Amino acid sequence: MSKRVAIIASNGGLFDAYKVFNIATAAAATDQEVAIFFTFEGLNLIHKEAYQQLPMPEGKEHYAEGFQKANIPAIPELVEMAQDMGVKFIGCQMTMDALGLEKADLLDGIEVGGAVTFLDFAKDADVTLTF
Amino acid sequence: MEDIKANVVLDAKGLACPMPIVKTKKAMNNLDAGQVIEVQATDKGSTADIKAWAESTGHQYLGTIEDGEVLKHYLRKSSGEEHEEKKHSRVVNNAELEEKLKVDENIVLLDVRESAEYAFNHIPKAISMPLGDLEDSMDQLNKDDEIYVICRTGNRSDLAAQKLTEKGFTNVINVVPGMSKWSGETKKMND
Numbered sequence: 001m002s003k004r005v006a007i008i009a010s011n012g013g014l015f016d017a018y019k020v021f022n023i024a025t026a027a028a029a030t031d032q033e034v035a036i037f038f039t040f041e042g043l044n045l046i047h048k049e050a051y052q053q054l055p056m057p058e059g060k061e062h063y064a065e066g067f068q069k070a071n072i073p074a075i076p077e078l079v080e081m082a083q084d085m086g087v088k089f090i091g092c093q094m095t096m097d098a099l100g101l102e103k104a105d106l107l108d109g110i111e112v113g114g115a116v117t118f119l120d121f122a123k124d125a126d127v128t129l130t131f
Numbered sequence: 132m133e134d135i136k137a138n139v140v141l142d143a144k145g146l147a148c149p150m151p152i153v154k155t156k157k158a159m160n161n162l163d164a165g166q167v168i169e170v171q172a173t174d175k176g177s178t179a180d181i182k183a184w185a186e187s188t189g190h191q192y193l194g195t196i197e198d199g200e201v202l203k204h205y206l207r208k209s210s211g212e213e214h215e216e217k218k219h220s221r222v223v224n225n226a227e228l229e230e231k232l233k234v235d236e237n238i239v240l241l242d243v244r245e246s247a248e249y250a251f252n253h254i255p256k257a258i259s260m261p262l263g264d265l266e267d268s269m270d271q272l273n274k275d276d277e278i279y280v281i282c283r284t285g286n287r288s289d290l291a292a293q294k295l296t297e298k299g300f301t302n303v304i305n306v307v308p309g310m311s312k313w314s315g316e317t318k319k320m321n322d
Contacts, residue, residue, distance in 0.1 A: 003187075026149035026180075029156035030187050072147045081153055 003027075006118070006125035007036040012044030014054040014075070019131045020045060021078040027127075028085035037118035038110075039092035042131075043099070046089055046107045051075055083109055090118055135196070135205060135247045137169035138162065144173045144201060151177045152184050155206070159190065164210030165287075167193070167247045172202050181206065191283070194251040194320060205247050219292035221304045228279055228306050229315040232256060239278045243291040244310065248283065252310065255318045262287045265294060274300050281306040 005027045009020045020036060027034045044050045054075060056063060073081075083089070089110040091103070096112065103112055111117070122128055141158045143151040151172045158168060170181065178195050181204045185192035193205035223231070231238060232254070242249050242257040249259040260268050262282070272278065278300060282288040285307035292305040 022149050025153055029149065029153045030184055031156075070147050071145050073150060085153070085156075 003032045003126040004121070004124055005032050005034045005127045005129070006122035007034065007128075008118070008130040009036055009038045009042035009045055010040050011131060012041030012050070012054065014056050015060075016042070016131055017045045017051070017054050017075045018072070018078075021075065021082055023129060024087050025078055025082045025085065028082060028087050032127075034082075034086075035088040035090060035118070035121045037090045037092060037122075039095050043091060043095055043101060043106070045075070046079070046091060046110055047101070047105060048107060051079065051107070079107065083107075088121070090121075135169070135203075135250045136167070136245070137205065137247060138166040140169045140171065142171050143177070144171050146172065147174055148176050148180065150174075152180055155181065155184065156188075159188075159206070159208055162208045164208050165245075167205060167207045167245050169247075170204040170206065172204065173200055175202075177202055177204065191248075193247055196320070205251070207245060207248065219289045219296070219303070219305045221292070222307055223279070223304055224307055225309070225313055225315070228281070231279070232315070239272065239276045241272075241278060241280045241288075241291065242282070242310075243280055243287050244282045248310075251320045252317050254281070254310075254313065255316060257281065260291075262291050265291055269295060269298060269300075272300070275302065277302045277304070279304050279306055281309050283309050283311045285309045 007020060007024060024034050024036055038046050044054060091106050091110050091112045093112050093114050139158060139162060141154060143154045151170065151174055155170050162168060182192050185206055189209045191207040191209060193207060196203045240254060240257045241260050242253050243260055243262045243265060245261050246259055280288040280292045280303060285305060288305050288309060292303045295303045
C-alpha cells in the first residue's frame with residue numbers, strides 16, 4: 001500500500017515554494033501519493049506568471065547567489081517534475097473567486113476544488129503538512 | 132580500490148535535493164529486477180536520502196563509496212524475490228553453515244549475488260560467482276565437491292543450486308536465508 005501525503009500551501013514566496021515542491025517531489029519519487037491544496041497566497045505557486053518570479057523574503061535577497069551556487073533547480077522545473085510524477089494540484093476555488101483568478105490563469109493540469117475536495121483526499125493521508 | 136560492477140551508472144553530480152532521488156527513481160523504472168545501479172552524487176545529504184528512499188520503496192541499498200567529492204551509491208532493484216517458492220531440495224540454514232565453516236577447511240562456498248553486493252560484504256571464504264555468470268564460470272568447480280551456495284535471501288542461490296545440479300554437480304547445498312540474516316564473520320569493503 002502506498003503512503004499518502006497531503007500538503008496545504010498557503011504562502012506565496014520563493015522559500016515557501018521550495019518547501020512545498022521539494023517535499024512533494026521527494027514523496028512522489030518514493031512512490032507516495034501526493035496532493036497539494038493551494039490556497040490564499042499559495043496560489044502564487046501555480047500562477048502561470050507569478051510562479052516564474054516568486055519573491056525572496058524581504059531582506060533575504062542575498063541568498064539568490066547561494067541558490068545558484070548550490071545548483072538548486074528552478075521552481076518551474078520542480079513543478080514540472082512533480083506533475084510528471086503524478087502529484088495532484090488542487091487550486092482553492094474560494095480564494096480564486098475572492099482574488100478574481102480564473103482557472104486559465106493557473107498552470108495546466110490542475111484541479112479546482114473546495115475545502116472538501118482536499119479533505120476527502122487528506123482524510124486517508126499518512127502525512128499532512130502545511131506551509 | 133576495486134571496481135564495483137553496476138548495470139547502469141546514473142550521473143546526478145552537481146544536483147541538489149531532491150533531484151538525486153527523483154533521477155534515481157526514474158532510472159530505477161528502466162532497470163530489470165535484480166540489476167544494480169550506481170548513483171553518482173555530490174549532494175552530501177544524498178547518502179541518508181538514498182538509504183531512506185530504498186527502505187521505503189523496497190529496493191536494496193548496498194552501500195556508498197566516497198571517491199573524492201563524488202559519492203557513489205549502489206542500489207539493487209527489488210523483485211519481490213522474498214516471496215517466491217524454493218525448489219532445490221538440499222538446504223542448510225545459516226547456523227549450520229557457520230558451524231561447517233569452523234570445522235571444514237575445504238568447504239566450497241559460492242556467493243551468487245551481484246559482484247557489487249559481494250564487494251560490500253561477504254563471508255571471507257566465499258567465492259564470488261554472480262548468478263548471471265554462473266554458466267560460464269562453473270567449469271572452475273569440481274563436480275564432486277560439496278558446494279554450498281549462498282545469496283541474500285536464498286532465492287538466487289536456489290536457482291544456482293538447481294542449475295549446478297542440472298549440469299551434473301552431485302553435492303550442492305543451498306544456504307537459507309543467506310546473507311540478509313548472516314551473523315557470522317564477514318569481510319567488508321573497508322576492512
